[in-house]
Amino acid sequence: MAALASVLIVVLIFVFLFSNGLQAFRDIDVVSFLTGTIWQPVSEQPKYGLVPMLTGSLLVTGLSILFSVPISILCATYLSQVASPTFREIVKPIIEMLAAIPSVVYGFVALIIIADVIQGILHNPIRLNALNASIVLSLMVAPTIISISEDAISSVPYEYKEAALALGASKWEMISKVVLPSSLSGIFVAVMLGVGRAIGETMAVLMAAGNAAVVSLNPLDSVETMTAVIAIEMGEVTFNSTHFYALFAVGGVLFLFTLAINLVAQVIVRRYKELGR
Amino acid sequence: MTEAKIQTRGLNLWFGRKQVLENIDLDILANSVTAIMGPSGCGKSTFIRVLNRMNDITLGCRITGSVLIDNEDIYSPSTDVVKLRTRVGMVFQKPNPFPKSVYDNVAFGPRIQRRTSKKELDVIVEESLKGAALWDEVKDRLNDSALDLSGGQQQRLCIARALAVKPEVILMDEPCSALDPSATAKIEQLMAELKKKYTVVIVTHNMQQAARVSDYTAFLYVGKLVEYDLTDDIFENPKNRLTENYITGRFG
Amino acid sequence: MTSKSTTQTIAFLVLRLCTAAILIAVFLLVGFLVWNGAPVMSLQFLIESPREGMTAGGVFPAIVGTFYLTLLTLLFALPLGVGAAIYLSEYADPRRRRTLYIIRTATVVLAGIPSIVYGLLGLGLFVLFLRLGFSLLSSALTLSFLTLPVIVSASEEALRTVPMSYREGALALGATKWQVVRDAVLPFATPGILTACVLGVARAAGETAPILLTGAAYFLPQLPHSVFQQFMALPFHIFILSTQSVDPRLTRPLQFGTVLVLLLLVLSLNTVAIVVRSRYRRKYRRVSG
Numbered sequence: 115m116a117a118l119a120s121v122l123i124v125v126l127i128f129v130f131l132f133s134n135g136l137q138a139f140r141d142i143d144v145v146s147f148l149t150g151t152i153w154q155p156v157s158e159q160p161k162y163g164l165v166p167m168l169t170g171s172l173l174v175t176g177l178s179i180l181f182s183v184p185i186s187i188l189c190a191t192y193l194s195q196v197a198s199p200t201f202r203e204i205v206k207p208i209i210e211m212l213a214a215i216p217s218v219v220y221g222f223v224a225l226i227i228i229a230d231v232i233q234g235i236l237h238n239p240i241r242l243n244a245l246n247a248s249i250v251l252s253l254m255v256a257p258t259i260i261s262i263s264e265d266a267i268s269s270v271p272y273e274y275k276e277a278a279l280a281l282g283a284s285k286w287e288m289i290s291k292v293v294l295p296s297s298l299s300g301i302f303v304a305v306m307l308g309v310g311r312a313i314g315e316t317m318a319v320l321m322a323a324g325n326a327a328v329v330s331l332n333p334l335d336s337v338e339t340m341t342a343v344i345a346i347e348m349g350e351v352t353f354n355s356t357h358f359y360a361l362f363a364v365g366g367v368l369f370l371f372t373l374a375i376n377l378v379a380q381v382i383v384r385r386y387k388e389l390g391r
Numbered sequence: 392m393t394e395a396k397i398q399t400r401g402l403n404l405w406f407g408r409k410q411v412l413e414n415i416d417l418d419i420l421a422n423s424v425t426a427i428m429g430p431s432g433c434g435k436s437t438f439i440r441v442l443n444r445m446n447d448i449t450l451g452c453r454i455t456g457s458v459l460i461d462n463e464d465i466y467s468p469s470t471d472v473v474k475l476r477t478r479v480g481m482v483f484q485k486p487n488p489f490p491k492s493v494y495d496n497v498a499f500g501p502r503i504q505r506r507t508s509k510k511e512l513d514v515i516v517e518e519s520l521k522g523a524a525l526w527d528e529v530k531d532r533l534n535d536s537a538l539d540l541s542g543g544q545q546q547r548l549c550i551a552r553a554l555a556v557k558p559e560v561i562l563m564d565e566p567c568s569a570l571d572p573s574a575t576a577k578i579e580q581l582m583a584e585l586k587k588k589y590t591v592v593i594v595t596h597n598m599q600q601a602a603r604v605s606d607y608t609a610f611l612y613v614g615k616l617v618e619y620d621l622t623d624d625i626f627e628n629p630k631n632r633l634t635e636n637y638i639t640g641r642f643g
Numbered sequence: 644m645t646s647k648s649t650t651q652t653i654a655f656l657v658l659r660l661c662t663a664a665i666l667i668a669v670f671l672l673v674g675f676l677v678w679n680g681a682p683v684m685s686l687q688f689l690i691e692s693p694r695e696g697m698t699a700g701g702v703f704p705a706i707v708g709t710f711y712l713t714l715l716t717l718l719f720a721l722p723l724g725v726g727a728a729i730y731l732s733e734y735a736d737p738r739r740r741r742t743l744y745i746i747r748t749a750t751v752v753l754a755g756i757p758s759i760v761y762g763l764l765g766l767g768l769f770v771l772f773l774r775l776g777f778s779l780l781s782s783a784l785t786l787s788f789l790t791l792p793v794i795v796s797a798s799e800e801a802l803r804t805v806p807m808s809y810r811e812g813a814l815a816l817g818a819t820k821w822q823v824v825r826d827a828v829l830p831f832a833t834p835g836i837l838t839a840c841v842l843g844v845a846r847a848a849g850e851t852a853p854i855l856l857t858g859a860a861y862f863l864p865q866l867p868h869s870v871f872q873q874f875m876a877l878p879f880h881i882f883i884l885s886t887q888s889v890d891p892r893l894t895r896p897l898q899f900g901t902v903l904v905l906l907l908l909v910l911s912l913n914t915v916a917i918v919v920r921s922r923y924r925r926k927y928r929r930v931s932g
Contacts, residue, residue: 185661192658205666207917212669214913215906216849217758218878222885222902223672253668260665273487277549280445281500282477282556286651291503296490307755314757316852317878321886341759341852348763348856353771365763369756376755380748473647 147363153327153338155347155357162360164367166327170244170337171368174319175312177248177333178255183305186256190263190301195289206261213257221321224250229322238334242324245333250318259308266300267293299386303379310375314368316341340368396421396560396590397442401456404437404614406449411437413614415456419607424582424591426605426622428598430642434614435594436484439562442592443479444472460560477504480553484565486545488537488552493529496537496548500556515555523551524581543574550581561585563593567600579604598638602626610634673906680903683896689904693862698893702901707866708779708859708874709848709908715783715870716790716847717840723787724794724843725836731795732802733824754792761789762856770857780870782858789853790843797842801835802828834923838916845912849905851878861887877905 150163193202229246232238270293278288294301316339324336325346338346344361351358395418404412411434419425427435440446441458444465457464465475477500488496497516501507507515516533520526525547529540537548546566553561563582567575582604585591595601601608602622609619610633618625618634629635636642691701731746765785775781805828813827829836851859859879867874881901888894 185664188658188661189665192655192662196655196658197662205662208666208669210917211910211913212665212672214845214849214909215672216851216878216909218849218851218881219676219902219906222881222898223675225885226898227675253672256665271487273483273485274489276445276448276483277487277489277552278499279448280443280476280481280483281503281552282473282475283499283503284473284647284651286654287503287647290654291499292489310755314755314760316757316759317882321882341757344759344763345852345855348766362763362767365760369760372755372757372760373752376752377748380751 147360148367151329153343155351155360160356162356162363164340164364166329167338167340167343167364168367169329169331170323170327171313171339171341173244173331173333173337174247174251174323174339175309177244178251178312179305179309181248182252182256182259182308186259186304186308187263187301189256190260190267190304191289191294193260194264194267195293196285206264209257209260212253213261215254217254217315217317218321220250220254221318224318224322236334240324240334240336242322242336243334244323244330244337247319247323247337247339248333250322251312251315254315254318255308255312258311259304262304262307263297263301266297266304269300270296299382303382303386306375306379306382310372310379313375314341314372315339316345320345340364344368394421395419396460397592398459398462399441399456400459402441402458403455404434404441404446405451405453407451411614412441415611415616417609417616417619419590419592421590422586422588423606424586424593424604425607425609426601427592427594427609427611428596428601428637429611429617430637431596432613433611435611436564438611439481439564439592439594442560442562443476443481444470445476445481447472477556478558479560479562480556480558481562481564482546482549482553482566485569486542486549488540488545488548490536490538492534493537493540493548494533497551497555500552504556519551519555520548522554522585523547524577524584525551541574543570543577546570546574546578547581550578558589560590560592563591565594565596568596575600598626610637612637676899676902676906680899680906683900684903688900693897698897700897702877702880702897702904704863704866705875705877705880705901706904708876709878709905711779711867711874712783712786712854712876713844713847715779716786717844719784719787720790720794720843720847721840724791724839725798727791727795728798728802728836728839729824732799733828734820750792750795753788754796758789758850758852759856761785762853764788765853765857776871777858777860777873778871779858779867779874782854782874783870785853785857786847786850789850790847793846794839794843797839798832798836801832801839804835805831834919838920838923841912841916841919845909845916848912849878849909851882854879855882877901877908881905 147162147164149165150161151165152161152163153166154161193205197205224246225242228249229241229243232243232246232249233241274292274296275288278292279285283291319339320342323339323342325338325342326336327338327343328335330337344365347357348361351361397417397419399415399417402412402415402417403410415438427438429435437446441454442460442465446452446454454466458466460475460479464470489499491499494516497519498512501512501515517526517530520529525544528544529535529548537545540548546569550561550566567578570578579600582591582593586606593601593605605622607619608622608625610617610625610631612633618629618631620630625634626638629638688701689706690703692703694700731743762785765781765788769775769781769784770777775784809827809831810823813823818826854876858873859876860873861875861880861883863873863875881898884894884898884901885891891898
């Protein structure tokens with residue numbers, strides 16, 4: 115009964131997002147929404163193209179994953195296979211703390227200081243840009259990737275490790291040639307969940323990325339993500355206007371993205387559990 | 392007179408405060424099958440793990456005495472442990488092939504030793520699988536996952552994998568205890584072949600197996616070496632009362 | 644072979660560097676915020692209201708707002724979440740695999756939904772459809788949806804660690820299913836469930852996007868005295884202060900102060916949760932022997 119609440123909520127989200135979102139398409143053509151490259155809802159001829167925000171989300175997410183994944187996986191490997199148990203016990207909670215910091219605080223830090231640091235090094239003209247957001251986003255995503263990867267790496271059976279050592283492998287060879295390859299699917303899930311978190315992040319990117327609805331893959335440009343556009347513009351729309359519905363439609367797309375990512379990750383986890391002996 | 396391949400002198404081993412092996416002096420002869428037997432907990436697995444320094448990975452392990460292979464102490468500070476393990480191979484109680492293909496399992500050892508061309512690897516893999524009497528059964532399935540093989544086949548795969556690094560000594564820790572009788576028989580036959588080229592040391596809790604396959608048998612009891620002799624002599628004429636009691640089944 | 648050990652040394656060095664990088668990032672981040680926020684912190688800061696266009700005074704109303712909000716959220720989320728966890732752990736028939744699978748997948752999906760999407764739901768459902776308007780109630784209900792998966796999964800974990808023998812012992816004495824749960828299982832799982840609550844509260848306290856769309860306000864002359872009113876809240880306050888105040892440089896001190904308050908709140912809640920959890924786990928390990 116109470117458990118069905120979960121299902122109920124998912125259903126509710128679906129319903130509301132889509133009932134409101136779909137209304138947008140009374141006035142906007144679906145194709146031009148999905149492929150339009152201009153987002154100018156407040157103008158004489160309002161245009162509702164999703165592409166600028168889509169590329170914004172993808173750019174910021176992509177960069178943050180690029181920064182975060184290698185460091186996180188290597189850190190997880192260290193914690194799982196090389197570090198002493200005491201070290202692990204102290205460090206894991208510290209990393210969990212990183213995950214607990216509210217996103218608005220990350221946004222604040224990006225806004226106040228990271229943007230300056232970037233400008234100091236790269237002398238870029240636009241202060242708030244995709245790179246700024248990506249850096250702070252990679253910090254936000256790292257704990258997720260680290261902890262799930264570490265679990266996967268640590269669950270490689272002891273027998274494999276023993277066999278490798280007995281064949282004359284050094285500890286690093288054992289790690290790189292047996293342990294890590296065996297934990298690849300778990301690591302992949304960790305990365306997927308990191309991606310999901312990154313795409314869904316709102317406040318940090320809103321405060322850090324500049325929010326210009328342009329189509330650009332240049333990290334030093336201001337970009338706007340799907341999450342940010344909803345947060346910013348919803349405060350200024352009239353309810354039940356086309357703009358209002360369009361924002362719901364953006365929310366719908368966002369929801370579908372994260373849904374897909376999470377479901378795929380679930381499927382992989384399940385299949386991995388069946389195969390792993 | 393065959394040379395002693397492995398010699399232990401005054402070997403004592405502790406895990407933390409607990410002494411597991413006490414004053415073991417043992418000579419293992421080259422190109423023979425030596426069985427280490429005794430009741431559970433007597434230290435036999437610990438003993439053979441001394442020979443390839445696998446006990447090193449257990450925390451709190453301390454050793455005194457010397458262990459010589461070809462007259463060199465393998466516990467000297469200058470020993471390259473990684474290299475030692477290529478000379479002294481090990482097959483474990485429960486077959487533990489990697490979650491990789493049959494080919495990649497056997498090729499694992501050679502690949503990490505040095506750069507080998509695909510052709511060289513192919514040859515090594517085939518030789519090793521033949522040496523483990525597994526080639527005919529898997530030659531068409533080299534790229535299948537090793538985990539798809541039966542238990543007995545997996546264990547022979549592990550033997551092939553160990554052979555691929557061209558060891559001098561092969562240690563086997565109760566290699567058949569997880570296998571059914573026909574698989575066990577195949578591996579016992581294999582041991583007779585293997586001793587021609589390698590020195591084999593096998594731990595077993597199965598006395599009949601020890602009597603069947605080994606040339607020499609050592610009887611360990613609570614960490615001490617009680618008796619060591621030609622297998623035939625030990626089973627027909629045990630010199631120690633303890634050995635006699637164990638063999639006749641007075642304790643297990 | 645020396646080249647093997649050289650490779651290993653280099654590889655391990657890289658691993659250590661990566662770990663160090665992460666740890667350094669944490670310390671720099673927290674250090675920066677503490678360094679800049681500490682001078683602003685004082686008792687006055689916590690109990691005064693903002694003055695002079697947010698360039699002076701304190702953040703008391705935001706603290707109160709966050710407090711009301713999380714309390715209300717917990718009021719909704721706790722019974723629902725713990726109830727769901729109890730159902731999944733104690734009552735659910737393992738033979739009804741399909742139903743269980745659906746419920747669990749739904750919980751996982753819920754956990755991955757972006758906070759702004761929850762905000763949209765809150766806007767559409769509570770603010771507009773149910774006519775609750777921009778209010779504490781709308782925000783609390785929205786946040787309770789958001790924290791539900793956190794509470795459910797942490798509670799379920801707590802319930803799962805209760806050994807079967809407790810349940811069996813109680814049943815053997817003739818207890819009904821509910822009595823078993825109430826008297827044998829729950830007391831044991833209580834610390835774990837408390838941890839779940841604390842984590843849920845910490846999460847709710849830090850969220851901005853959902854309350855942005857459902858009821859948070861930047862400056863209100865009075866504290867809310869009904870759940871149907873708008874409210875101030877710490878995370879929202881930080882957001883507006885740093886991005887939309889008239890002169891962000893002048894309000895900077897208040898920004899840092901508010902950030903530090905929120906940070907301390909969230910981190911101390913998490914620390915409490917972790918400490919309770921590890922002490923609980925240690926005690927439990929001794930019990931199960």
